[in-house]
Amino acid sequence: MTRRPSALLAAGVLALGLALGATGCSSTTAEVSVTDGPTVSAAPAVGEALSAGDFAAALKLPGTTILDVRTPAEFAEGHLPGAINMDVEDPSFPQMAATLDPSGTYAVYCRSGNRSGVAVDYLAGQGFTSIYHLDGGIQDWDDAGGEVVTG
Numbered sequence: 137m138t139r140r141p142s143a144l145l146a147a148g149v150l151a152l153g154l155a156l157g158a159t160g161c162s163s164t165t166a167e168v169s170v171t172d173g174p175t176v177s178a179a180p181a182v183g184e185a186l187s188a189g190d191f192a193a194a195l196k197l198p199g200t201t202i203l204d205v206r207t208p209a210e211f212a213e214g215h216l217p218g219a220i221n222m223d224v225e226d227p228s229f230p231q232m233a234a235t236l237d238p239s240g241t242y243a244v245y246c247r248s249g250n251r252s253g254v255a256v257d258y259l260a261g262q263g264f265t266s267i268y269h270l271d272g273g274i275q276d277w278d279d280a281g282g283e284v285v286t287g
Contacts, residue, residue: 185271
């Protein structure tokens with residue numbers, strides 16, 4: 137009789153360990169995608185900084201434009217599929233931004249989240265009403281297994 141409870145306990149501990157291990161692995165290897173996976177039902181708040189998973193879900197809303205505000209060289213090294221490059225540190229950024237529709241929806245990112253925050257603040261100040269950015273930038277996107285294209 138003493139063998140059975142200990143065998144059940146060992147089996148329970150093993151099952152719990154496997155369950156926790158599977159959960160831990162899935163969170164670190166979860167992939168985020170520009171096209172696959174969940175979509176949010178409404179655009180995030182103006183200026184909101186989103187995690188990679190939330191960003192991926194939000195940018196799938198119809199009519200969303202993805203803006204990469206890094207340098208052209210950084211963009212060429214790897215960017216989100218379908219992204220448009222508009223370097224926020226380029227002196228002509230205000231003129232480039234003026235070509236965008238302020239009533240459109242924009243998902244903005246950079247390398248780490250700093251420049252995208254600057255771009256979002258600028259664009260929101262120009263009357264853009266649906267704009268948010270990737271907190272942690274393409275670095276967090278990569279860490280979450282997100283798709284990146286080069287060229």
